[in-house]
Amino acid sequence: MDFMTIIQIADSALRLATPLLLACLAGLFSERAGIFDIGLEGKILASAFFSAAVAAATGSVWLGLLAGVASSIAFSAVHGLASITFQGNQLISGVALNFFASGITILIGTAWFGLGGRTPSLSGGQRFSPVDLPFANAVADVPILGPIYSDLLSGHTILVYVALLMVPLSWFVLYRTRFGLRLRAVGENPAAVDTAGVSVIRLRYAAMVIAGVLCGLAGVYLATGLAAGFVKEMSAGRGYIALAALIFARWRPWHALYATLLFGLLEAIANRYQNIDLGTFVIPVQFMQALPYILTVIILAGFGGTAVAPKAGGQPYVKER
Amino acid sequence: MQKMPRWADVALIPLLNLLIAFVLSGLVILAIGENPIKALQTMITGALGSTYGWGYTLYYATNFIFTGLAVSIAFKAAMFNIGGEGQAMIGGLGVAIVCLYIPFPHWTVALLFAMAGGAVFGAAWALIPAYLQARRGSHVVITTIMFNFIAASLLNYVLVNVLRPKGEMNPQTANFPESTHLPTLHDVLAPIGIEFSRSAPVNVSLFIALAACVIVYLLMWRSRLGYEIRAFGLSPEASVYAGISPFKIIMVAMLLSGGLSGMMSINNTMGEAERLVLNSVEGAGFIGIAVALMGRNHPFGVLLAALLFGFLYQGGSELSLWTKIPRELVTVIQALVILFTGALDNMVRGPVERAFIRAAKRGAN
DSSP states (O other), rough: OOOOHHHHHHHHHHHHHHHHHHHHHHHHHHHTTOOOOTTHHHHHHHHHHHHHHHHHHHHHHHHHHHHHHHHHHHHHHHHHHIIIIIIOHHHHHHHHHHHHHHHHHHHHHHHHHHTTTOOOOOOOOGGGOEETTTTTTTTTTTTHHHHHHIIIIEEEEHHHHHHHHHHHHHHHHHHHHHHHHHHHHHHOOOHHHHTOOOOOOHHHHHHHHHHHHHHHHHHHHHHIIIISSOOTTTTTTTHHHHHHHHHHHTHHHHHHHHHHHHHHHHHHHHHHOOSSOOOOOEOOOOHHHHHHHHHHHHHHTTTTTTOOOTTTTTOOOOOOO | OSSSHHIIIIIHHHHHHHHHHHHHHHHHHHHTTOOOHHHHHHHHHHHHHHHHHHHHHHHHHHHHHHHHHHHHHHHHTTTTTTTEEEEEEEHHHHEEEEEEEHHOOOHHHHHHHHHHHHHHHHHHHHHHHHHIIIIIIIOOOHHHHHHHHHHHHOOOOOOOIIOTTTOOOOSSSSOOOOOOOOHHHHHHHGGGGGOOOOOOOTHHHHHHHHEEEEEEHHHHHHHHHHHHHHHHHOOOOHHTTOOHHHHHHHHHHHHHHHHHHHTIIIIIIIIIISSSSSSSSHHHHHHHHHHHTTTTTTTHHHHHHHHHHHHHHHHHHHHHHHSSOOOTHHHHHHHHIIIIIIIIIHHHHHHHHHHHHHHHHHHOO
């Protein structure tokens, strides 16, 4: 394997990690506030569809972005309604939203475009185009560092850089602001936050909106950055992998970046090599595809330290009377 | 004070929830420019208008009875088993291995062994999530989701690399031998003079599913184990004081749940396809969630809900055949049913409860 191959795989890993990272951060905000979010998958799918559909209809990817994010927030709002206002089961609500997204995207897509659930292929201004970082061309010939800068880091769509910037931003918001402190507290001990005179309900809804925006961006990137249009079930379990990455990262922003990069790398390798021949035995491609899930189960089993979720996760908050 | 009469809790609220889900589904159909009334007529004719339609409706219902019972047992023990899909996939593997490698003299013997094979494989797929929940406290929802994906990869590997016969392009096993073919409802009803469609896939597995409803009822409401499972589900802390072992209950409930999901494969794999194909479960494991929620985790409720979803499933296929409405409409209905009966239950329950309390007060004055 030569250096350029490594660069190509890393480049592809970064692209594939981007939707995972955005969705993982969405889950991070939601679960840190004490709301389980199984519905990441559905939000990604809905956003992917509506962004591609609106981009195709209007010709503007930015309007597509707005539509995608709006649809994702709408899903978050229903999840909030079920799990915060009506104190229902958060897991069931998430499962329902995933099914809803998987059905409604095809129903609307078929009625709108008549392509069996696909949107038309997007091109030109309907997609996010690659952004060249400054001096990318100038340094391309520098050995080692040149390709890393101009091939690996440069030439992605704006959303990749947005996703990467979200990591320090999320860290700052969660650990360096009053809002973040309260948000984390509400996921551990909502009663204490309530006693301090802060609205648990408002905080949790705020977390839902943030999760909606981030998950929406993940879907937008999937349909208008990574691919050129929406196809049936295009989220393909990414919401669940993001959930896995979240556990892998133990609900911390920087670790979410590392975990999603790892899972992106696994996907990139599985895409590039069908079966990996190690001489004595062959790693089948199916094993590579299952690896993120296997790793998550191992982490959950408590090997390599324990994964402790936010304490109040999954439980509706009932104010004492 | 009794808040609500029992009938309101058991029948009225689920029906109201269902009504909201169906009205919204009707609005969705309207929104995509189709006529909901006509759609419903097409569904009824397609699913219930002929013995062929009934044959498919009951075939799907058989699947959903198994997975619905599976999810409901786990729910009773306060666990949410989303892994029915994966457990049914691996159960299919168990059924396929039994049918392919053991020479059977008669289908009755084959059915017994296949049931055991499906149940053991399905239960085995629930074993690790159950153990991790019981011993390590790893949330069973997350682990069973992960195990669904691992099951899909494993099945893909086994079908492509191990069980696929030479010269076969698709990832599937060879056809099961003649002696394992299950009689269809046509074969069962013909001797007693009842005409039933020859080409419908419903088969004797239906009777196994009905028997499973009765057995699950007896187990959950008429046995010590069932009592322990329900007690644990209502209050894990209190049940520990009553001498109930949480480890035992979690393991037993999840293994029963996985076993029932796995047993579904006698219907789709052994009864219908007569070979194991990649996508044999077709989401039935997930529909089990909707069925269990709608059936209020009671075997009789599960039976009714499974019939309803069997109707929706078959009606949905007919709909996509005769109209422009794709069959994913059923997924939307399924989602709305889960949302309103499962997650937004309090939205309906609150106002109804208040109405009953108001009525009771008026009656007292």
